Amino acid sequence: METLERIIAEHPFLADLDPSFTRLMVGCAKNVRFNRNDYIFREGDPANEFYLIREGKVAVEIFPAQGKPMIAATLDHGEILGWSWLLPPYQWKLNARALENVRAISLDGKCLRNKCEENHDLGYEVLKRFARIIEQRLETTRMQLIDVYAVR
Amino acid sequence: MATAVRNDVMIPQPYLIREVSKETYDTFTLRLAPDKGSNHGSFLPGQFSMLWVFGVGELPISISGDPEEHQRLVYTVRSVGQATNALVTRSAGEAVGVRGPFGNGWPLQAARGHDVIIVAGGIGLAPLRPVIYEVLSHRKDFGRLVILYGARSPRDLLYRKELASWARQKETQVLTSVDYGGMSWRGHVGVVTTLFKYARLKPSRSIAMVCGPEIMMRFVTRELETYGLSRNDIYLSMERNMKCAIGFCGHCQYGPHFICKEGPVFTYEQLRPMLEKYEL
Numbered sequence A: 001m002e003t004l005e006r007i008i009a010e011h012p013f014l015a016d017l018d019p020s021f022t023r024l025m026v027g028c029a030k031n032v033r034f035n036r037n038d039y040i041f042r043e044g045d046p047a048n049e050f051y052l053i054r055e056g057k058v059a060v061e062i063f064p065a066q067g068k069p070m071i072a073a074t075l076d077h078g079e080i081l082g083w084s085w086l087l088p089p090y091q092w093k094l095n096a097r098a099l100e101n102v103r104a105i106s107l108d109g110k111c112l113r114n115k116c117e118e119n120h121d122l123g124y125e126v127l128k129r130f131a132r133i134i135e136q137r138l139e140t141t142r143m144q145l146i147d148v149y150a151v152r
Numbered sequence B: 001m002a003t004a005v006r007n008d009v010m011i012p013q014p015y016l017i018r019e020v021s022k023e024t025y026d027t028f029t030l031r032l033a034p035d036k037g038s039n040h041g042s043f044l045p046g047q048f049s050m051l052w053v054f055g056v057g058e059l060p061i062s063i064s065g066d067p068e069e070h071q072r073l074v075y076t077v078r079s080v081g082q083a084t085n086a087l088v089t090r091s092a093g094e095a096v097g098v099r100g101p102f103g104n105g106w107p108l109q110a111a112r113g114h115d116v117i118i119v120a121g122g123i124g125l126a127p128l129r130p131v132i133y134e135v136l137s138h139r140k141d142f143g144r145l146v147i148l149y150g151a152r153s154p155r156d157l158l159y160r161k162e163l164a165s166w167a168r169q170k171e172t173q174v175l176t177s178v179d180y181g182g183m184s185w186r187g188h189v190g191v192v193t194t195l196f197k198y199a200r201l202k203p204s205r206s207i208a209m210v211c212g213p214e215i216m217m218r219f220v221t222r223e224l225e226t227y228g229l230s231r232n233d234i235y236l237s238m239e240r241n242m243k244c245a246i247g248f249c250g251h252c253q254y255g256p257h258f259i260c261k262e263g264p265v266f267t268y269e270q271l272r273p274m275l276e277k278y279e280l
Helices: A004-010 A019-026 A109-118 A120-145 B082-088 B122-137 B160-167 B192-198 B214-226 B268-275
Strands: A029-034 A039-041 A049-055 A058-062 A070-075 A095-098 A102-108 B013-022 B027-034 B048-053 B057-062 B073-078 B095-102 B115-121 B145-151 B172-178 B206-211 B234-237 B265-267
Touching: A004 A019, A004 A029, A004 A102, A019 A109, A019 A120, A070 A120, A102 A109, A109 A120, A120 B192, B027 B082, B048 B073, B048 B082, B057 B073, B057 B082, B057 B095, B073 B082, B073 B122, B115 B122, B115 B192, B115 B214, B122 B145, B122 B160, B122 B206, B122 B234, B145 B160, B145 B192, B160 B172, B172 B192, B192 B214, B206 B214, B214 B234, B214 B268, B234 B268, B265 B268
Parallel strands: B115 B145, B115 B206, B145 B172, B206 B234
Antiparallel strands: A029 A102, A039 A095, A049 A102, A058 A070, A058 A095, B013 B027, B013 B095, B027 B073, B048 B057, B048 B095, B234 B265
16 A cells, blocks of 8 residues: 655655655645635635646646736646745636646645754755746746747 | 750749648748659658749748658648738649759658657647658658647647647657647646656657757757757757858858858857857
């Protein structure tokens, strides 16, 4: 049987994490499932957790001021969803919707923030990994903004 | 004394349009056959022709058809200006002039025995389609075929039926992505580089062929290098203002290279010094 600790340790986001940190994180983790078209979170809701996606595809949706909502990005197995739990006001800025049935590990943001405050080595490790994800997503967002497929 | 030779590369040969099919709202595929009904001869995947729209002008267009189809020349054209619009609004039975094929083409010989990674953006899939046909019709000569294709939106994706059929072939992985998906889109959303993490790549035995807008190719080459491909195993097809197509006029000069004659396909190693220079 797969233990939560092993599932977390094998997720690409936490690859090569020191086992003592993994054990600390397990205390904040639980398995979750979402059915296709379920909203995982909505803009404005409290951001109390983040997700390690194990299976299925998630759409990150934005609502332009006028016009129809649109999918700005999709996230798949092996990726993480959500970083608004990291910083005040701990509120989601976007919607996340399951495009398929989704299995994920949910990590409690408040629980993990407390552990990071108590153990700065863990906190630094978590922040480094989130910084890499934020950097990658910022770069792909820039590429979307400059419209790389446009005829010039 | 007669000076015009029948096969003079500067003289367009008359071809008849056999079919014009709509790929997307602004992109069309034209099938042409020689006016006299003979075969057009052969071309290499990645080569281009100069298509003469009588009374309007001449355009460099990559050949997007099957290299083993000798009765037709196939071109996929996006209507973006006066000449391309005139070309795609021609009807079956009308004539156009064809010069070529020109250019060096993709490195299919070098790719034999290797995995082939195709990375295309927008209409950049058209010059790569002959490579896909070639790999799939000589399957044992090549390793895995990985096709990563990005477009602005679902309605900009070319060859959607063929993409689905290629994905069903052995040893072939096809991943598509759009920058912006509507709420009904169930596929991947993100620029083409975000597909790399889902691709089953073996960089040490792979050759990558990349075609799309230059800015996209800059990001893609960076990503391919990150995954461990060497600069000499990454090939790019360049586009410039081709006029004569034989390296005389200099319109397509790019640094030390004439794109029409030495290219349009170059290794990333050859192009890297120029690719990140502003306005070259």
